[in-house]
Amino acid sequence: MSSDNAQGDERSEHSGAQPPEQLALLRETVRRHQEPRARPRTWRGAAPAPELPVARVLVDKTPPHLDRYFDYAVPAAMHEDAQPGVRVRVRFGAGERDGRREGGGLRNGFIVERVARSDFPGTLAPLAQVLSTERVLTPELLRLCRAVADRYAGSLADVVQLAVPPRMARAERASRTEPAEPPRIPEPGGWTRYPHGSAFLHALADGDAPRAVWTALPGPGWPEELARALAATLAGGRGALAVLPDGRAAERVDAALTMLVGTGRHVLLTADAGRESRYRRWLAVSRGAVRGVVGTRAAMFAPVRDLGLAALWDDGDAAHSDEHAPRPHAREVLLLRAAHERAGLLLGAHARTVEAAQLVESGWARPLTATREMVRAAAPRVRTAEEADEARDPAARAARLPSVAWETVRAALEHGPVLVQVPRRGYVPRLACQRCRAPARCGHCHGPLEVVAADEPLRCGWCARTTTNWRCAECGGVGLRGQAFGTRRTAEELGRAFPSVPVRTSGRDRVLDAVPEGPALVVSTPGAEPPAPDPGYAAALLLDGWALLGRADLRADEEALRRWMGAAALVRGQRDGGTVVLMADPTLRPVQALVRWDPAGHAARELAERAELGFPPASRMAAVSGPVDSVAGFLREAELPADAETLGPVPLDPRARNSPWRGGRTSPSAQSGPDAQERGRPGVGEERALIRVPAGRGAALAAALKAAQARWLAGRAGAPVRLRVDPPDIG
Known part of the structure; x- marks a missing residue:
């Protein structure tokens, strides 16, 4: 060069x-x-x-x-x-x-x-x-950043900015410490529930590099099991890294690892630690003073010396996909690290993604699962109920619950807390005309109207304007009905149905860390469910299953099953009386997979269908988005591989909630112009094209797109376009 x-x-x-x-x-x-x-x-x-x-x-x-x-x-x-x-x-x-x-x-x-x-x-x-x-950009870290930049058609400087935290001078002046002695090899503990669990830990302790896709049993034991895998690696004198989707999960694994190896042998890297404290811990890893790291997404680049195990929990969680250019996914970064540094790999979750299923099918990783007998003993009983079922009890009708759900909640509250998962937050986030069922829209921006509280006027979900005298544009009707109900409305209805039971909510605005013992109703959005005291929730209700299954996305079924299993795994096992009621069509494949507790089988079937249709991960895709003229000009000038196939382009609606961009929930005025471009959101009059190549040709596609982007910007041929390799949403 x-x-x-x-x-x-x-x-x-x-x-x-x-x-x-x-x-x-x-x-x-x-x-x-x-x-x-x-x-x-x-x-x-x-x-x-x-x-x-x-x-x-x-x-x-x-x-x-x-x-x-x-x-x-x-x-x-x-x-x-x-x-x-x-x-x-x-x-x-x-x-x-x-x-x-x-x-x-x-x-x-x-x-x-x-x-x-x-x-x-x-x-x-x-x-x-x-x-x-301070030599913060080591040769090993530089090679990793270059590999990530090449994979995602990004610039090296952008990846280094993600990998190396901002400098804190006072943290650098801290005295250097010598690395602690390796801990003792831990007992297998909960890994004995898996046929090959003990052998996996012994391989890590002996210096081998086993690669496994771990389907964790339901229950509260997975943080300790993950910590034992990290401790076994540290006992062998090598480094260990675990990446979790959020700070709460990282703190649970950190506490479990501290109980096994004590203090001074690992650090917790999360944003909650503060910039200076986090940089001080990062420096301890870079200097080799500690060899163990537990953290959230940014920890995927942690410069662990002599890496022996790279572990990732719940790789299907959207939090693992970075929204800063070039938008790498923690799973792919850890796969690169495992291959380049000859380290072991552990992808763990209660569910299984199609990407993990492909690793198993190709033989690159081995499945780490329990026997069917053990799964049946640990998993709760799952029952289904369609939302059209008529409730026989008046209180049940008031709470929008069919009789089976009502009876399950009433019986479970005698033994402990009950979890209620609601896919949407807020009060009534989706309204429709009572006469013609047309969606209720704002007269100013055509955004969706919603009810934010029982005594407040209608408000637009996009421009936040209030509406007092709404009239349907289709039929002229003035009556409204709810099409979807949020956590606050559900908590209000359950409070009326069970007046003597405390009702708690957990969501984006306030996530509960834990639930106290005793009867309680916990209403939560997916991913914000707090763990209950051992042995877990007495029951769980999974409401409005259609809201997850009806998303216009290739991953709708996979994501719905992942969220359901994440909530159901918090419920005590069937032998302890744990029950889950899912409000969805019982004939649908994700519903049946939950009833049988068979995430591996569901992922394998999804992978087979994707391969037949030529969709990822059986192929590699990239998205090109921007103004209409720029996208067309970029595609004309790009020297794509001969086997590349272009799908589209299609218009992007910046106001649509199903937009493939995460900024689709803000007002239209905030989604156009320079600020929107910097945040990666589509502006008005933009479109997107997808480029597909066979599996194994992703590197050639990324190189071609990067070269075309360089020529496009250097020649100033038009407005910039946005590139994203492996876009998460292609529906």
Whole structure:
């Protein structure tokens, strides 16, 4: 790779006759520029370093078409401090000021290597400052970031920004500590419930690199089992890393691991720790003082020394997909780490994604599952009830519950708390005309109207305007009916049906950490369910199953089953009286998979259908989004692989809730313009095209898209387009 100086070429214009002395000076200047130099000339006459006087720098926040290293001269005064991996400040870009050529503004960067000479023919700018002598960008971390950037058609600088946390000077001044002695090999514990569980732990302790897809049994035991796998790896003298979808899950695994190995052998990396504390812990890992890491998504890049196990819990959770460019997924990053660093891998969850099923089918990983007898003993009893069933009890009709659900709740409350999962938050987030069933829309922006409280007027879910005299645009009716009910409305109805039982809610605004003992009703949105005291909830109601199954998304069935199993796993086993009632059509395949507690079989069938239709993960896909003219021009000029297939483009509605962009729940005014572009949301009048290639050709597709993006931006052919490799939503 050829390197360029940040200032660019300085060219002298020559027109008309020139004196001979000026011509001679010009020739001498050209000759000196063409001759290779072992020691670069620097600005302001600064003396270069005595050895390896050129620093190759990865400059932060460079445009995608400048995804390369830039050469800078190392002044003699910085020779000792300017080592590979440290943070520096450099002048980047050039401009005019008062008729003179200036060196551009200061930017942060990382030195990636020191070399003896530069290929750049001009004058090298010197390093402006060495910000820290801490070598935070190690060669191993740099290789990982490059692999992630290549996989996702992104720039290396963007990935490094995700991998290396911001510098906190006070944390760097903390004294270095020596690594602790490896702990003792833990007992198998709950892993004895799996036929090959003990062998998996022994392989980790012996220094092997087993790869497994773990279908965890329902119940509260998975944090301790995951911690035992990490402890076995640490006992073998190697590093261990576990990535969890949220801070609550990470804290549970951290507490379990602390009970097994004590303090000082691992750290917890979550955003709740604060920037300075988190950076101090990250430095302890980078320096090799600790070898164990438990954390959330950003911990996937943690620079663990001699990595022996990379573990990921619930890889289907959307929290594992980073929303910052180039939007890597923690599962794919850990797969790269396991392959490049020859480490073990553990993908664990109560459910199973199609990507995990593909790893098992290809033989790259082995299944780690319990016997059917053990599953039947640990799983709760699952019953189904269609929402059209007529309740025989008046109180049941008031609570929107069919008789089987009502009887289950009433009996379970005598033995402990009951969990109620509601797919939507709020009060009544979805309304329709009582006469013609047409959706109730806002007269200003055509957004959905919703009820936020029983005594408040209707409000638009997009522009937040209130409506007092609504009239249906289709039939002129003035009556409204609820099409979907949120957690607050459900909690209100259950409170009336069970007046002597406390009702608690858990959702995005306030997530409960735990539930106290005793009878209680816990109404929660998917993913926010708090664990109940051992042995778990006495029962669970999974309401409005149609809301999850009816999503216009390829992953609708898989995601519905994952959310149902996550809630049902918190319920005590069938032998302890645990019961789950699912409000959905009992003939549907995800419903049957929950009844049989067979996530592996459901994932295998989903994978077979995806392969037949040519959808991921049987193929690789990328999305190109942006203004209509830009998307069309980009696709025309992109040199895609010969076996690439383009689907679309199709218009993007920035107001649609089923938009493939996560910003679809804000107002239309916030979804267009520069701010929307920076957040990755579609603007008005945009479209998206999908590009599909066979499995095994993803690297070629990513390379072609990255090259096309560089040419597009360098040529300024039109408005920028957004690229996303492996888009999560393609429905």
